[in-house]
Amino acid sequence: MAIIGGLAMVLLVEPGAQAQQDNQLNPHSNAKSQVYPKHSVRQKQATRPRQDHATKQNAAQDTRVAEATRTESAKQSHRLILQVNSNEPAMMNLTLNNATNVAQYYRDHGEPVSIEIVTFGPGLHMLRDDTSPVKPRIEVLAMSNPEISFKACGNTQENMRKAENKDINLIPQAAVVKSGVVRVMELQEQGWSYVKP
Secondary structure (H helix, E strand, O other), X not given: OHHHHHHHHHHHOOHHHHHHHHHHHXXXXXXXXXXXXXXXXXXXXXXXXXXXXXXXXXXXXXXXXXXXXXXXHHHOOEEEEEEEOOOOHHHHHHHHHHHHHHHHHHHHOOOOEEEEEEXXXXXXXXXXXXXXXXXXXXXXXXXXXXXXXXXXXXXXXXXXXXXXXXXXXXXXXXXXXXXXXXXXXXXXXXXXXXXXX
């Protein structure tokens, strides 16, 4: 009976008191092995939801920043320069392919884009009314893609006029700039992206 009574006393003692009894029985135990009160465990558990809440707040803020960036990107017009300085039909067609693909990409994403094809040197043949191997394609492209424009170098046009001793007429979709190279440079200085096929 005395043993059962002793066991009942041990079971009824608080955990803190039990830890003190254990330490008295084992004098070699150190502070690290002591049992801490239950409230400290609760405090640790209580900090977890706060951390989870802070993590959720940070994730929500990151999402808002990403959405704002996408919205800002959608408002900003994308601008691309494509240069043609070769009289090779394959190069001209590649440039037109690139322009068409870029225009379609941004159209699909609902974002504005401006594409300028700048020709100079032998590349002016792309926009010459009498020698352009891609004239029919440019006519169709210009009707369906108003974001694509064509610029012809005035210096090259003048040099060809002198060399051939005749006026150099351009296709109706072409606009003349004083210098094709200067045009490319100035557009780059304004932040346009530059691609040489």
